[in-house]
Amino acid sequence: MSKKTPITVAYGDGIGPEIMKATLQILEAAGAELDIDEIEIGEKVYLKGNTAGIEPSSWDSLRRNRIFLKAPITTPQGGGFKSLNVTIRKTLGLYANVRPCISYSPYITTKHPKMDLVIIRENEEDLYAGIEHQQTDEVTQCLKLISRPGCEKIVRYAFEYARAYGRKKVTCLVKDNIMKLTDGLFHQVFNEIAAEYPDIEHDHWIVDIGAARVADTPEIFDVIVTLNLYGDIISDIAAQITGSVGLAGSANIGDGIAMFEAIHGSAPPIAGQNVANPSGLLLGAIQMLVYIGQSKVAEKVHNAWLRTIEDGVHTADIYCEATSTQQVTTSEFAEAVIKRIGQAPEKFKVVSYDSDNAIKLQEVKTRKMKKEIVGVDIFLQWSEKSGEKRPAILGDALAKCEAEGLKLKMITNRGLKVYPDGFPETFCTDHWRCRFQKIDETPVSNADIIQLMQVVDKAGFDIIKTENLCTFDGKISYSLGQGQ
Numbered sequence: 001m002s003k004k005t006p007i008t009v010a011y012g013d014g015i016g017p018e019i020m021k022a023t024l025q026i027l028e029a030a031g032a033e034l035d036i037d038e039i040e041i042g043e044k045v046y047l048k049g050n051t052a053g054i055e056p057s058s059w060d061s062l063r064r065n066r067i068f069l070k071a072p073i074t075t076p077q078g079g080g081f082k083s084l085n086v087t088i089r090k091t092l093g094l095y096a097n098v099r100p101c102i103s104y105s106p107y108i109t110t111k112h113p114k115m116d117l118v119i120i121r122e123n124e125e126d127l128y129a130g131i132e133h134q135q136t137d138e139v140t141q142c143l144k145l146i147s148r149p150g151c152e153k154i155v156r157y158a159f160e161y162a163r164a165y166g167r168k169k170v171t172c173l174v175k176d177n178i179m180k181l182t183d184g185l186f187h188q189v190f191n192e193i194a195a196e197y198p199d200i201e202h203d204h205w206i207v208d209i210g211a212a213r214v215a216d217t218p219e220i221f222d223v224i225v226t227l228n229l230y231g232d233i234i235s236d237i238a239a240q241i242t243g244s245v246g247l248a249g250s251a252n253i254g255d256g257i258a259m260f261e262a263i264h265g266s267a268p269p270i271a272g273q274n275v276a277n278p279s280g281l282l283l284g285a286i287q288m289l290v291y292i293g294q295s296k297v298a299e300k301v302h303n304a305w306l307r308t309i310e311d312g313v314h315t316a317d318i319y320c321e322a323t324s325t326q327q328v329t330t331s332e333f334a335e336a337v338i339k340r341i342g343q344a345p346e347k348f349k350v351v352s353y354d355s356d357n358a359i360k361l362q363e364v365k366t367r368k369m370k371k372e373i374v375g376v377d378i379f380l381q382w383s384e385k386s387g388e389k390r391p392a393i394l395g396d397a398l399a400k401c402e403a404e405g406l407k408l409k410m411i412t413n414r415g416l417k418v419y420p421d422g423f424p425e426t427f428c429t430d431h432w433r434c435r436f437q438k439i440d441e442t443p444v445s446n447a448d449i450i451q452l453m454q455v456v457d458k459a460g461f462d463i464i465k466t467e468n469l470c471t472f473d474g475k476i477s478y479s480l481g482q483g484q
């Protein structure tokens with residue numbers, strides 16, 4: 001007797017329950033050996049007053065079973081509700097989000113018939129750290145955090161994925177021409193790790209033109225590895241241009257723990273109407289079957305699904321008179337797939353999964369660097385004066401604030417240097433970054449910085465935050481102002 005794999009399942013919100021029911025029916029009919037533990041997450045839990053959207057007992061189920069099949073959920077707007085998707089991905093360390101986007105031409109209408117790419121999105125860091133502050137009357141801030149271990153894990157995962165699934169090329173998409181430290185770190189790690197995989201081609205594009213090429217000529221890409229926000233946006237574009245956002249599934253992979261879902265949301269306007277396409281969640285579930293070692297069942301489901309698609313049995317989102325034979329509801333689509341279990345596609349390539357598709361990463365090593373503090377950026381809210389001379393008025397006042405040899409070096413407003421030698425045309429908000437360093441830029445201590453802050457505070461300025469300026473292994477590790 002075969003042993004069932006325990007998994008946690010959440011039916012979610014909106015179209016979630018309909019597409020989950022359809023997916024589980026198909027898995028069962030194909031002989032998936034699953035022992036299902038159902039949990040409730042999302043809107044109902046949020047609206048009971050739990051701002052996390054998940055009960056403690058549900059965490060127990062997730063940590064016990066370590067495999068999660070999740071339907072989309074609705075995050076209520078406003079009211080301090082945290083995105084549960086982001087919370088689950090980060091709490092469980094699901095660092096890699098794997099999103100295959102494939103076109104099924106000519107059976108599903110698309111302008112991109114040769115598209116077959118996989119987006120591997122970093123899943124835990126970037127602007128999704130969710131650390132935001134209103135700092136002044138006029139300025140809000142969101143922190144972008146990129147770590148070396150985070151980059152190493154996701155980039156290595158992308159190359160290992162390419163090897164395991166017979167893909168030829170990995171492309172890095174980031175914006176390191178602007179964000180030289182954060183996106184620059186990702187690109188640097190990409191180059192380092194690419195050198196360890198000479199059997200796989202690699203290249204790099206700046207994300208804006210890279211995204212444009214995804215939308216225009218997606219067939220030039222194979223595996224794309226990118227940061228969290230870019231990956232989120234590009235994968236929706238990529239899924240949509242295959243024919244429908246309802247066609248893409250995704251795996252969220254951690255160390256010995258994983259979550260599988262559709263890439264789309266809960267689609268409230270079509271909820272409860274039995275019209276949603278369950279394919280995204282089904283393709284996510286197929287990735288789950290491969291992950292838990294039920295590759296043969298995964299093959300059966302995938303091939304039956306391909307056969308259904310090429311037979312022209314389509315839900316409303318992909319229905320097209322020219323290419324479809326029948327428009328079906330969610331439940332009818334599930335029945336059509338079930339009817340075809342055991343059949344192979346006749347036009348599409350038959351899918352086969354190896355049992356060695358599993359990806360195991362080596363442990364990321366921690367690194368120690370020699371750090372020295374060489375100054376401080378003190379951020380101020382200041383709006384006392386008006387007119388084009390404001391930067392000079394502020395600069396002259398701050399030039400009198402000095403402690404332990406730390407002196408004002410420059411002031412920027414929204415990242416642009418406005419003192420000394422600003423332009424009258426430059427628009428300034430009430431948010432000023434004031435850089436203090438020793439004349440010879442030699443190291444300082446935190447105690448020196450605290451003394452300087454006391455001087456600035458006594459002079460009547462409103463300090464909103466500070467950032468230490470550091471060198472790591474002797475290398476300047478902060479962005480310079482224009483002309484610095």
Ligand code: NAD
Nearest residue numbers: 072073074075085245246263264265266267270276277317
């Ligand atoms: P959405 O993906 O729910 O819908 C976007 C569009 O695609 C809509 O027109 C919708 O009808 C259509 N669509 C989506 N899935 C479909 C399917 N399976 N079949 C047919 N059509 C489909 O995005 P949204 O409207 O921006 O978000 C709605 C809610 O979903 C929000 O509360 C959002 O926070 C949430 N959301 C959840 C997840 C998740 O749980 N992983 C992901 C994204 C958005």
